[in-house]
Amino acid sequence: MERGSMELAGLRIHEGFHERLKKGGFKGRVHSVFQKAVNIMDEEEVLYTLLSAEMDEGPMALQVNAANLSALMIRPGDPVHGDADRLTLGPVRFTLRDVPVYELLQEEYVPSPFLSENLIRARAVLETRKEKEQSAYEVEMNRVLKKRVSSLKQAFLEENTDGILSASYSLVGLGPGLTPSGDDVLLGILTILNRKNHPYEQFRPLFEEIVDYARMQTNVLSYYGLRRAYDGFIRKDITDFASALLKKEKFQQELERILMIGHSSGQDITEGILMMLEIIETRKKECNNGN
Known part of the structure; x- marks a missing residue:
């Protein structure tokens, strides 16, 4: 034509x-x-x-x-x-x-009385969506992803720098598509790490190494997604959802928007966001209990 x-x-x-x-x-x-x-x-x-x-x-x-x-x-x-x-x-x-x-601005992290309940609600919706997977490949990929995300979560809880790096490297390029599932999880994590005044601020610089590693380990579109995220530029639907988790209103609306991103990218980005905020909530409860 x-x-x-x-x-x-x-x-x-x-x-x-x-x-x-x-x-x-x-x-x-x-x-x-x-x-x-x-x-x-x-x-x-x-x-x-x-x-x-x-x-x-x-x-x-x-x-x-x-x-x-x-x-x-x-x-x-x-x-x-x-x-x-x-x-x-x-x-x-x-x-x-x-x-x-x-501009693509990010709000500061501010402790919220609504976060704990919103995390439970969001996790329930996310797990329900994942149960709708059809192919055996998707089921297996989700199993591997879940195992590696669990390792990363534990490394953060232990504040283990080597563990954070190792588990993050294992996620880079994991899965098929324009933005592999592992990369999308890391993008979700960066969405929280980029916010000022959150309890894990000191670990953000580690992700410069992880993003540099991604340059040769994933495709160019996914690499630039991570590069932009590390630099603080993240698409609005993602940052809006992260903000909604800390508030009483518009939570469900923003959750539906982020879950609509790509075939499974929205789910995987949500996984990363929820993981980091669940870590923060776990540490807060430990401190409140005197541990």
């Missing part, structure tokens, strides 16, 4: 992508095309993303006025160039002038 030129409007852009385009001379290529996202690799092999209008705000991303990006005739390998006013991918130009810029 012949490809004709097309012009569409940008809707919102992440501050990091905006700052890069303001410098001008942005060049690269289309890396991959999906219905809700188009990934771009620039000349320095840094990943940026276009998101469909229905997606939530994401890191280093531009949300555009189109529902199905795979229908735009953009193809992997197409040249990309842009500046502060426009971004062109193959035959499609996106206008950026006066497009609103957003």
